[in-house]
Amino acid sequence: MSPTAERPARRPTRRRTPVPERPCGYRRCPDLLPVHDGNGRPDGYHKTARWRQQPGEGWVLDREDGTRNCKQMNDAERQAAKDAGVPGLVDLLDERTERLDADLAPAVAALTDLGEVLDDLRGGLTTQVADADRARAAADQARREADERAERALRGQRAAERDAAAAGDRARDAEARSRQAIAAADERVREATDRLAVLERERGEAIGARAYADQQAQDATRRAEAAEQGARTSRETADALHDELTAVRQDLADTRTRALTAEHEADASRRALTELTNQAAQAETDAAARLTAMTAEKDGATEAETSTDHRTQSPWSSWPTGRKSRFRCRVDLGVLIAARFTCVTLRWC
Structure with a gap:
């Protein structure tokens, strides 16, 4: 071979x-x-x-x-x-079942082979159909792309025509706008010239105003310095016045303290005077009562001397009755005068 x-x-x-x-x-x-x-x-x-x-x-x-x-x-x-x-029936069923399996085995094998052949044929046909579908899809895609390119070319041509027409319109508009721009530029040049003259005049005025402002600033600086000097002087004066005010406030506080102390002492003196006045009034009342008692005693003594004829051997009893009475009156009068003098002195104080 x-x-x-x-x-x-x-x-x-x-x-x-x-x-x-x-x-x-x-x-x-x-x-x-x-x-x-x-x-x-x-x-x-x-x-x-x-x-x-x-x-x-x-x-x-x-x-x-x-x-x-x-x-x-x-x-x-x-x-x-x-x-x-029933073993015979079971064996018969088993035999028939095995015979049926043996008879059906070639048919099953043939059907299996036929199924495999059909599967292979189906796989080949599926592959061919898939290839044909892919070729048809590629052709359709190419046709659609060609149609799209032709459509894009037609749209591009139409767009170019529209662009050309628009460009002509834009050129005419640009020419008209250029003429308007030239006229507007001439107008702006004239306006700029006028503004320049106005600016020059304003510049001269600004220079004068600046010189005046500088003079005003110098004057303001001098006034500020004078004001600052006056402020320092005022602060010094204010500090001195503050010190004086502090001293006066301290003196006032001391005076108030002394006044309060004196007021307390006066209150104590008034209370003592009131007490002494009360004591003097009581002493006066006691002296008057004593004088009344002495008068009554004198009257009783007089009556006793009249009712008795004998005399005692003591010095007091040897005194005449009138002399005793006059001595007691002088003593009581001295006590009363001393009490009056004490009251007058306390009221004067």
């Missing part, structure tokens, strides 16, 4: 076809078997233990705490059927 000879086309690798969900081989199981990936023979029963024996109820479904799986439950039921006396 030459190297250039064409090699026979390789048969495409068979893809594994996943087996969808299907009923469990155990008739009492309500759950479907999961999807099989196609690798090997699919399971006919659930492998997980999901059946638990409940006292009084038999075997119940318990997906978490089960002790038997579906295959074990199916085998137990078949064994129970054999034990019940």
